Amino acid sequence: MEKGIKIRKIRAADVSEIVAIQESILQKKVSKKWVQMAEGHLKKQEALGFVALKGGQVVGFIIGEIKWEGFGLEQSGWIQVVGVHPRQMGVGIGRILAERLFSFFKKEGIRDIHTAVRWDAGDMLSFFKAIGFDRSPFINLRKHLD
Ligand SMILES: CC(C)(COP(=O)(O)OP(=O)(O)OC[C@H]1O[C@@H](n2cnc3c(N)ncnc32)[C@H](O)[C@@H]1OP(=O)(O)O)[C@@H](O)C(=O)NCCC(=O)NCCS
Structure with missing residues (x-):
């Protein structure tokens, strides 16, 4: 990975830089809902995620979650959102952020990590495949309410 990148735990005060990325x-x-989602996560006592810093500025972030029950699973790790500033993409920041989150999940005894990607987001699919994801046993269902 590029030199001069530091990784630390995410904090509530990071929200404006995350929104900017x-x-x-x-x-x-971004929508108000997206900002609320990010704020909601970061305000949790044990905010789950990491940021990458370059020259003291946030250049990438990953937000995760542990679901204690659900989807027929006892305990699972989820990646909610990951993003790297366009000027810093492709130098290993996304991978290092994901690996930090994986280590965190592993320490918690979690072995299965899930995420969801839009079917047409080829870049995200390639990224997740590169860091070891494969198709899950789930299929996504949706119902639209008028
Ligand atoms: C996807 C994203 C998080 C990856 O972070 P990154 O720092 O650029 O990725 P890395 O440099 O760590 O790459 C890790 C691996 O993923 C692969 N990868 C990353 N981006 C890729 C892309 N766009 N296309 C193909 N492969 C990609 C790399 O080839 C690399 O594989 P390798 O380690 O085997 O060489 C980042 O590029 C991003 O935020 N993209 C925008 C995503 C987006 O459009 N979001 C909007 C919808 S939420």
């Missing part, structure tokens, strides 16, 4: 990835403002 997400907006530069998407090239548009």
